[in-house]
Amino acid sequence: MKIQLIRNATLWLEYGGLNILVDPMLMDAEVMPAFPNTPNELRNPRVGLPETETDYLNPDLLIVTHTHVDHWDEAAAKQLGKDIPLICQPGDENVFLGAGFTNVTAVDKKHEHHSVRFARTSGHHGTGEIGERMGNVSGFVLEADGEPVTYIAGDTIWCEEPAEAIRQYTPEVIVVNAGGARFVEGDPITMDGPEVVAVKRHAPSAHVIAVHMDAINHCVMSRTDLATYLASEQLDGQVLIPRDGESFEF
Template identity: 80%
Template sequence: MKIQLIRNATLWLEYAGLNILVDPMLMDAESMPAFPNTPNDLRNPRVSLPDIEPDILNPDLLLVTHTHPDHWDEAAARQLRKDIPLICQPGDEHIFIEAGFTNVTPIDVQHEHQSIQLARTSGQHGTGEIGERMGNVSGFVLEAAGEPVTYIAGDTIWCEEPAEAIKTYNPEVIVVNAGGARFLQGDPITMDGPDVAAVKRAAPSAHLIAVHMDAINHCLTTRADLAAYLASEQLDGEVFIPQDGESLEFGGKA
């Protein structure tokens, strides 16, 4: 199995013979204003798409955890072929259908796509009133013969839902959205250093990958910050923190 970070939370997975594009944010650098009520006015995304080998406009499957604009944008809706199978969370399907996509499947609990078993997980995109206002978010667990069980957690903080997903599915590869995104008020709405450390301690044998950093204006935890925090917690080198365009490969089950 190969997983490549494109930018932010956009991933390219080569899994069970399929090319899977996750949470495509394809707009040019600085195409979008800063998110409102955030600590700076830097335009988004902060960086351009990397120069990469895969043709990310022609995946075999689209996987969209939720439709905030740093996970699904107008550029993706415009550029991607409309007949690509697209899997999403319940309640989001009308967004893709209205954009012209013709093969949209919302997953409530589980779904089988060719040889891949997918299960939807939930999370909390922040705490309190802000968390409620951020709406529903999902993650997905992928399983296939000969491939590592892979959990893409989506935009969630460390809380009961991802903890339960780890206990239920015992994933061998976990991708978390870090960056400590936040507004001027309230707690982080994505994982920060302590959250990532908690995931690693909950799943010590899993390959843990942290993404969603250095691309969006209110993601205040940088890659360097996360690496420094993990080192201070004696977790130096225990979490993969890929650069944009970087690929990682993991073996599957016998």
């Protein structure tokens, strides 16, 4: 398999004979203001899309874990072909149908598309009242013959749901959304350094890939911050932290 970080949580996977685009945020740099009630006023996205040979506007399948604007934006809705099959979490399908997409599947538990099997997982996009306001979020486990079991955790903090997904599916590749995104008040709504460490220690033999950094204003933990923290926990080099456009093969 090949997995490439485009930007933020936007991923390109070549898996089981399919080209899969995950959580496309395709807007240009700085076209959107900072999220309200966040620690700075930097405009979003902080960086543009990388130059890449990947034709990510023409996937075989779309996966959208949830519809927050840094995972699904107007640019993606306009630029992607409306007949591309799209899988999402229950309750989000009307967003895509309303945008003109014609082949939308809301996955409750499991789904199969050609040679790839998908299982939807859940999580918590923060704690307490903020976590409730952030709404439902999902992840997906991918399985195909001859391919490593791959878990895309989505916008979740470390909690029982991702821990259970790792126990149940024993993934060989785990993609976590890091960055420690937060508002002025409350706890982080995506994984911070200690939570990425928790994932790696819960799945020590897995390839853990941390994304969702250096692109959105309220992701206050940078790639450099995460690498420094991992080194302090004797995990230097044991979590992959891709640059925009960087890819890995497993």
